[in-house]
Amino acid sequence: MGNREKAVYLVLKALGVGVDRLRGFDGRRMLQKAIYLLQDGPHRWDFGFHYNLYLRGPYSPSLADTGYQLLENFAAEEPKLAALSLKDECIWDIGRIRAAFESRQGELDPDLLEVAATIRFLCGHTYSYLPAEADRVEHARDWIRKNKPLIADHLETALSKLKELEIAV
């Protein structure tokens, strides 16, 4: 198991998400968006995954592959994982993300995470040519309402969570 899989495991552990959740779509979605917010957030933690804009927001095919490899290798390699750990500051950032996006049931809300990550990508990349933040945010709102109508009602909450986490838009 390479360091990338180990790093992904440690992130899942800090998020309170079991590795077996990666078998399901929501589990993979949570991982994708959480790592994106860690990489593109104020502290720019570099897990080495490149993201681009897909229908479900920022997505990394390389991270998806790593997730599947982790699923395959986890059972055999679990004892070796204790040797590595994330930096305290990184764990703290992950904890903030967990707290911000936790639902009342105590689990991460994948829809809210998806909307927040998408807003951040759109404002930071697709609409980065717009100098005013208000314009970038408005364009991002329009894009999400058009392309994610079923979860667009998370828009304002997602914006406030990004502000809470000091993630620029």
Next chain:
Amino acid sequence: MSGPVDFNDDLHGIIHMEEYERDLVASPWFQRLRRIHQLGLANMVFPGAEHTRFAHSLGVFHLASTLGPRLQDAKCIDATELRELRAAALLHDIGHFPFSHGLESVYKAESKKADSTQAARAPLQSGDTAELKEDKEAVEPKFHESLGKQVIEQTTSEGGIARILLDNNLQPGRVGSIVVGQHENLLLNQVLHSDLDVDQLDYLLRDAKATGSTYGLYDVDYLLESLEVARVKDNPVLCVHVRALHTLEHYVLARYFYYVCILYQKTRCVIEALLQEIARRLIVMGHLPSWECIRAGFHEPWFCWFDDIAVTEAIRRVARELPLDDDLRSAIEMLLNRDRRRLPKVEHEEHRTDSDPGEPPSATVVGDGNPVVRAALCSMSTPEFTVLERRLRDTGTAGEAEVLDVLTSDPEPIRVFRSEPYFVPAGTPRVPATGGDGREGDVLLLESLTNSLVGLGKLAGQKTCIVRRYQL
């Protein structure tokens, strides 16, 4: 002058342009591409490989202009987005470095050193950060695309790209976002940034023709004609009609041949490595611009003369006027004199795939010889490529599977490339879709088709690694 103006391309024939697009071509930033070889120093191996990024850019523009109106007719893009697509296709390589990818990796490494103060932070307590980055190179947007986006957005002086776009009611930021595959309309990203995009459709053919690799020649017109837009769960996806299945397979094979016969040709790799090592040293010596200079000055006139000729002349001037150590002088002469007989030879070569047991050996160098040449060879990474990315992940359990890359269907055309994931019920490889004109159809993976060479040969998702040992 008024009305559309034509170019005559040896591959695609007459290419029509609007007046403002001709102004973009006339811009010094675009004219620079006339002096950048498409295949770098491959002309040392393939004498016919003299074609330039200029011709290739016109070709990509032509293909995008052919496809664009069909997307508009399918109501997937509007008139402004069509103009943005045409401009992006024309300008997609405007950020290329001299000798194309030859110097790109040198400046990319320089940029990482220069940006180290703002570099992203390693998340692990211990361990080598580099290991976390090992796959990033494969999927990160190309460095020249990022620079090209800046050229498009920030050259606001007279004759500058941004200025021309703004004067013609186009937003440079939106054009630049297509170049890096981040436009808000995902279909536009697919057209210029996917496993079957107009960029590859042109250069695979152009490079094959120029190098004499006739097995790389496929029917681009038929393939382009067979691209359609279908809607899967209301999402527009670019697809290939099943009637063009074998043309599509030919394209996939052409890409395989392109990698092994042209891009990773053994002598071409050595020559490029030598150029990179010499360029690295000249940057340190101040005879080639540093990354900081380029980053600060790409919008200034001098950048328009930063081309193959400038780099060659810088190398010549250094050899002619400066006292150099014998090894560097000898390496420069080897490169400038194009003497293939003096170049290191391949002593051993093997092609390995994912299914081969054990770790692939890294490229090695044996024998005593010029340390500059040795350093060049040692800095070469083992060429690796995947002909077609395999992106279907069927969980096999209840729930949704992610389908990221779907090719062809029966009876309707469906192909979605890696920029367009959507979701289908697990265990259902065939997904009902609606064709662009309302026809019903199915979605299938190319690799799952039993009558597909890609499916039978398991060509999708297989990484090939070329390992070589050189004798100095």
